Amino acid sequence: xKKIKVKYEDxxxxxxxxxxxxxxxxxxxxxxxxxxxxxxxxxxxxCEHPHVYTLGKSGEQNNLLISDEFLKKINATYYKINRGGDxxxxxxxxxxxxxxxxxxxxxxxxxxxxxxxxEAIIKTLKAYHLETERLDGATGVWIDTxxxxxxxxxxxxxxxxxxxVTMHGFAxxxxxxxxxxxxxxxxxFTDKGVTSLExxxxxxxxxxxxxxxxxxxxxxxxxIDFIE
Numbered sequence: 477x478k479k480i481k482v483k484y485e486d487x488x489x490x491x492x493x494x495x496x497x498x499x500x501x502x503x504x505x506x507x508x509x510x511x512x513x514x515x516x517x518x519x520x521x522x523c524e525h526p527h528v529y530t531l532g533k534s535g536e537q538n539n540l541l542i543s544d545e546f547l548k549k550i551n552a553t554y555y556k557i558n559r560g561g562d563x564x565x566x567x568x569x570x571x572x573x574x575x576x577x578x579x580x581x582x583x584x585x586x587x588x589x590x591x592x593x594x595e596a597i598i599k600t601l602k603a604y605h606l607e608t609e610r611l612d613g614a615t616g617v618w619i620d621t622x623x624x625x626x627x628x629x630x631x632x633x634x635x636x637x638x639x640x641v642t643m644h645g646f647a648x649x650x651x652x653x654x655x656x657x658x659x660x661x662x663x664x665f666t667d668k669g670v671t672s673l674e675x676x677x678x679x680x681x682x683x684x685x686x687x688x689x690x691x692x693x694x695x696x697x698x699x700i701d702f703i704e
Contacts, residue, residue: 480518480581484702487523495523502576503643521574522687525566527552527656532634535562539661559644561634563660569651571687579640586637590615593646596693597631603689606676628669650686
């Protein structure tokens with residue numbers, strides 16, 4: 477199978493709304509190209525966000541457990557957005573990935589796309605000798621799903637797909653301040669925990685190295701070539 481080319485951009489630490497607007501711009505570009513039967517570009521954006529909570533289309537407002545006043549106190553913002561899923565948190569020390577891809581060029585559907593995103597995270601965590609898995613009925617990557625009361629999420633996934641073009645993506649906790657998750661019911665769950673790579677390993681992690689491992693795994697699993 478011929479590999480498609482994807483432009484990779486590391487946006488660094490970027491305001492959530494600014495990154496969302498940039499995603500929309502790239503998404504619209506691909507959709508317009510498809511309408512005209514032009515060859516489409518594809519993108520993978522990596523970034524970190526300042527403290528922010530986002531609520532997906534199917535989410536419940538009451539899963540945000542704090543007031544607007546308290547949001548300001550903890551230097552966080554809040555957005556209702558157009559991805560699937562419920563509420564989640566983004567912040568420093570978290571790899572946030574936004575693949576903006578024409579799935580038709582990859583010859584896959586949305587279900588397989590999400591499965592491949594999960595697989596890239598699972599493979600990355602194996603490089604740290606950490607065994608993770610999927611959880612029936614929930615997207616993302618989890619630890620100890622078969623132990624009652626101990627299941628905890630290390631990577632959340634929430635995507636939007638329209639006309640077989642994707643946006644939004646995943647949030648992988650590497651060096652994340654997990655205290656911020658205590659102010660929400662993460663992804664709508666009240667009986668499951670959240671964790672990070674550093675917490676699981678009990679040692680400091682090289683953030684840039686983790687990004688590099690994850691990028692390579694995305695290349696391999698999606699069979700794509702990247703353009704800087």
